[in-house]
Amino acid sequence: MNKKTVVIIILAFALGFGGTFFIIRSNDHKECGIVTKKTKDKSGNWVTTKEHICKEKYSF
Template sequence: MIKKTHLLYIALTFGIAFSAIFFIIKSNDHKECEIVTKKSLDENGREVIKNNRTCL
């Protein structure tokens, strides 16, 4: 049979882990950005590369 102290330790561990994960998710306020590269040809037939930065 599980003792009450073991149940208390399990509950505290779960509570602390849940609180830590919640805090990390809520405090993540930076934007995720990536660079999108588009290649095309201009009117002279030269390859043109455009880099666009998109942030979510």
């Protein structure tokens, strides 16, 4: 392998690692919660629906 190929491989690895680290650090779920809604269906049965709500700056 020549020098240019080695530099490109190292650069690609560094960018991939940096991107993964950014996603993990920014996706901290500090402002997340679970909202529970109870509704009646057509048969008159109570149906419970849970929804995960996040107010993150970056949502991946």
